[in-house]
Amino acid sequence: MKTPRALAIPYAVWVVIFTVVPLGLVIGFAMTDPDGKLTLDNIFAMSDYMSVLFRSILFAIIATVICLILAFPAAYIISRSSAINQSTLIVLLMVPMWINFLLRTYAWMTLLEPNGLINKLLGLIGLGPYNLINNSGAVILGMVYNYLPFMILPLYSVMVKIDQSVIEAAQDLGSNKARLVRKVIFPLSMPGISTGIIAVFVPSVSTFIISRMLGGGTNDLIGDIIEMQFSGNSYNPHLGSAMALVLMIIVLFMMSLFNQFGSEEDVVL
Amino acid sequence: MENTIISLRNAVVEYDGEKILKNISLDIIDKQFVTLLGPSGCGKTTTLRIIGGFAEMASGELFFNGVNIKNLPPHKRQVNTVFQKYALFPHLNIYENIAFGLRIKKLHEDEIRKRVGEMLELVNMQGYEKRSINSLSGGQQQRIAIARALVNRPKVLLLDEPLGALDLKLRKEMQIELKRMQQDLEITFIYVTHDQEEALTMSDTVVVMKDGMIQQIGTPQDIYNEPKNAFVADFIGESNIIDGVMHKDFLVEFAGKNFVCVDKGFEPDEPVDVVIRPEDIKVVTQDKGAIVGVVENIVFKGVHYEMTVDALGYKWIIQSTQSEEVGSVIGMNVTPEDIHIMHKSEAE
Ligand SMILES: Nc1ncnc2c1ncn2[C@@H]1O[C@H](COP(=O)(O)OP(=O)(O)O)[C@@H](O)[C@H]1O
Ligand SMILES: [Mg+2]
Numbered sequence: 001m002k003t004p005r006a007l008a009i010p011y012a013v014w015v016v017i018f019t020v021v022p023l024g025l026v027i028g029f030a031m032t033d034p035d036g037k038l039t040l041d042n043i044f045a046m047s048d049y050m051s052v053l054f055r056s057i058l059f060a061i062i063a064t065v066i067c068l069i070l071a072f073p074a075a076y077i078i079s080r081s082s083a084i085n086q087s088t089l090i091v092l093l094m095v096p097m098w099i100n101f102l103l104r105t106y107a108w109m110t111l112l113e114p115n116g117l118i119n120k121l122l123g124l125i126g127l128g129p130y131n132l133i134n135n136s137g138a139v140i141l142g143m144v145y146n147y148l149p150f151m152i153l154p155l156y157s158v159m160v161k162i163d164q165s166v167i168e169a170a171q172d173l174g175s176n177k178a179r180l181v182r183k184v185i186f187p188l189s190m191p192g193i194s195t196g197i198i199a200v201f202v203p204s205v206s207t208f209i210i211s212r213m214l215g216g217g218t219n220d221l222i223g224d225i226i227e228m229q230f231s232g233n234s235y236n237p238h239l240g241s242a243m244a245l246v247l248m249i250i251v252l253f254m255m256s257l258f259n260q261f262g263s264e265e266d267v268v269l
Numbered sequence: 270m271e272n273t274i275i276s277l278r279n280a281v282v283e284y285d286g287e288k289i290l291k292n293i294s295l296d297i298i299d300k301q302f303v304t305l306l307g308p309s310g311c312g313k314t315t316t317l318r319i320i321g322g323f324a325e326m327a328s329g330e331l332f333f334n335g336v337n338i339k340n341l342p343p344h345k346r347q348v349n350t351v352f353q354k355y356a357l358f359p360h361l362n363i364y365e366n367i368a369f370g371l372r373i374k375k376l377h378e379d380e381i382r383k384r385v386g387e388m389l390e391l392v393n394m395q396g397y398e399k400r401s402i403n404s405l406s407g408g409q410q411q412r413i414a415i416a417r418a419l420v421n422r423p424k425v426l427l428l429d430e431p432l433g434a435l436d437l438k439l440r441k442e443m444q445i446e447l448k449r450m451q452q453d454l455e456i457t458f459i460y461v462t463h464d465q466e467e468a469l470t471m472s473d474t475v476v477v478m479k480d481g482m483i484q485q486i487g488t489p490q491d492i493y494n495e496p497k498n499a500f501v502a503d504f505i506g507e508s509n510i511i512d513g514v515m516h517k518d519f520l521v522e523f524a525g526k527n528f529v530c531v532d533k534g535f536e537p538d539e540p541v542d543v544v545i546r547p548e549d550i551k552v553v554t555q556d557k558g559a560i561v562g563v564v565e566n567i568v569f570k571g572v573h574y575e576m577t578v579d580a581l582g583y584k585w586i587i588q589s590t591q592s593e594e595v596g597s598v599i600g601m602n603v604t605p606e607d608i609h610i611m612h613k614s615e616a617e
Binding site: 163165166168169170171172173174175176179183184187188190 | 374
């Protein structure tokens, strides 16, 4: 006989194979040395990489904020357009996501290079060439470009549910545009905002491809350092696992802080 | 002393090339209860949205106290709206919903608390300040929507079928309360409904609309007793509408007979609609009746009987205090004052 419990078994198996076991392995590697002895040295070794960790978090925060600022009006405009325009705009938004992530980032390299497309165009009107690549700005640009849809989509999906007559009621009661956004649209979009922030922040803080391709080696992020522990000359999966673990704990901590803040906000408003 | 507060001049509204409002002109008298009445889709909501600032006119003017406010955005207009679907703010509790407009006016918190309190009392919802919107019934949400609009002390309140979602008993109660509020607060109400009974019982002025055009503007008595055309007569209460021919002034032929009437000014032998209210027909014996017919069915309506009588194929609706046998042949009489002659409307 099939009970609800029995129905849950496939999911439980899935979770064990793809979440619990890998997590256990990461923790196991992080807490041992190459001889298999328990140790906290790997965790303490993180202190050498504090500046990289800090930079990763800073870049991710900046990218997330820029995404939010860009996505909020975009999502609102999409959510208020006609049904046909809505689906067209959403598809247009997703088309770049169907192109390989590496390819998309390569494309930015050829655009931003000293003799890339943008500098060539600027040269035509007698400007430049500018240093557009291999700096922190290019890395953040890469993050914003790649992860912006992850902010727009959840925002759009909550905004499209806001009843037009609620917006009209706010105007009717005297709200100008700024007040309408601040007092009605923003609070009603809160669930989409928190989902979007997580969806942009988490991949941004752990990326290594974007920083490697657009950062020029001087803007390594924690993701690059972790990746090197598994594939580079400095092969050390124990240190790599410790870094991954610390990063994960920091992300979880920030998310829970943020959620706390978010849910309090809801009550106050 | 009558003072026009809102004046709509030649309003035309088009959606996708289709004319929704066809040249509507309407004067709203200050402190009156004005009702826009008409079947669904006739343009009542659109008319209200023009006044509220949410719909644009292709052409036409809108004056508020003599000032053209056609291009004024909604948040700057001295009108407030009670929306069809209440449109309360789901993220705010009841107190904050009602206080919303007052906070924009930057009133002192003490004043806000006092006014919100007054409003909750007015709509009979004291003690609900902290409750969430979702915990309220439809009727309660409607009261909060009314309070949220009235707390701003607008000159004009727009109400779009505010009682449409309520059950009959609650609707009757709210009709009385709304009328009381309107009279106590001395605010102009522009009220939209498709319910003719609601319109007749609540209004000072009724505006009957059809297909984006105004059919008649008048007091409920005018509209009921002197309908301008067959559409109004039929929409306002039940009517018998019979094809007739106006031979000359004061003489009309219908149901195969000539009748003396009180109307004049038609073309000789003009085809007309003859409108007779069911309660204006007197049942007499067969030999004394101008029109003779067979009773097809009879229903007891509490105060009177309502019967359907077939005479020469036309089914007459008649109200009478005395009952008749189904199948019996009766006579019907009508006095000249109760025969209303109308031009055939071109729209049909
Ligand atoms: N935004 C709109 N776009 C297209 N057609 C509309 C729009 N709003 C209303 N209409 C049309 O205008 C007509 C009148 O609508 P409305 O004013 O809502 O009528 P009522 O309130 O009397 O039922 C209807 O046929 C409706 O379909
Ligand atoms: Mg309507």
